[in-house]
Amino acid sequence: MEKKTPIYDCHVELGGKIVPFAGYSLPVQYPNGVIKEHMAVRTAAGLFDVSHMGELLLKGPDAFKNLQYIVANDCEGMVDGQCRYTPLCNENGGIVDDLLICRINENAYLLVVNAANKDKDFEHIKKYVTGDCVAEDLSEGIAQFALQGPKAPAIIKRMADENTIPKKYYTFTVTEVAGVKCLLSRTGYTGELGYELYCAAEDAVGLWNSLLKEGEADGLIPCGLGARDTLRLEASMPLYGHEMNDEITPFEAGIEFFVKMEKADFVGKSALVGKENPENKRYGLKVTGRGIVREECEVILNGEVIGKTTSGTHCPAVGPVAMALLKGEPAEGTKVEVSVRGRTVEAEIIPMPFYKRPSTKTAK
């Protein structure tokens, strides 16, 4: 039986189409449908219930030392209120999960992990924790929402003390939004401006409804897992279980920027030495033929299978695209064929991200 997030009843009331996902019953879409939800995030704002995500806390005087050894990114220089993305590697250099680190203070780091990996991550992390440090699983008590889209800053501004709203990407504050105590971070998984809000499970319904009501005039609508996937794919963000898994290294997944090999030592480092230029790497594909390419489709170049797609669908703003793990370093513009359920569909290697939000630099 799937678990319910604290606002499950709200999804049902809003007409959400509920599906099982990562052990939770979550809406894949609301009556507006995936395309409208997707476009709302690109042009106005969308609100997602991502309470299924896990929250682990690493705390104690030795928290930093432990974190530095456990994750692949370098946490040196992080300040309170800062977020950092990192892969979590196993001893073989494969990816256990990808996660967001929030530094609460020098002795407490919140790790936001994928729902499907939460238990695995917790066990993995506990294996390495030493000294005066403990890992705690706070997931059950925390609800998480993602407010994403160009109108998100204006909406939040009306709901929180402006001085307490995080201004920079990848920073957070602990503040009140609509009177609800929240961890408010300037982060997201859509390629748009936006925030993620963490609050106590018992405050979740109130906060969700306040956000929906406040944002309505700006075009904010609730969005489901379907739009979350098309948005992240369009922004070419990797998703665990697709572009990443326990066997794929961060170098193959194209997230090498978040692996700091010059760092003293970390779990997986010795296995990753010499693998910086892997045979298989993540590429972007645009479908030029007729059809939609999904995951697990063979990609063929000159009659030879060079890899498989890892994600793919029709993305509202850019059309049918896919990501694939391919060998042989095909150059941009290379024409390939993709085998889609017995049919061959033409595609072309194109640069990622497929979608980049328009610059919002304001004139001084």
Next chain:
Amino acid sequence: MNIPTNLMYSKDHEWVKMLNDGTALVGITDHAQSELGDIVFINLPVVGDEVVMDEPLGDVESVKAVSDIICPISGTVAEINEELLTAPQAINEDAYEAWLIRVENVTDKADLLTAEEYAEFVEAEK
């Protein structure tokens, strides 16, 4: 639920409309399009192809997933709705207006349901 009474329905959620000249139009039901969500691609046979009852005549892709379209009748494809190849979202807009194929030389028909029976069938499937 939108289920016109002048059509016949299959348990695979296709509709059939028998025309006066003995040919038949085939489409997917309003319930099916609603379950699929935003339709972004459709793969149809070509004119002259044989379609076989209970076998896929093509497939339809929504943002979420791909589904086979199971043909409720056997015969020869006389015409396809070419508009759908470039504008498959027409199926979401009106599933009964957006027919997929017209079939001639109809040789076999599944046990098709009336509108009332189909409504009961959908209800029972929930």
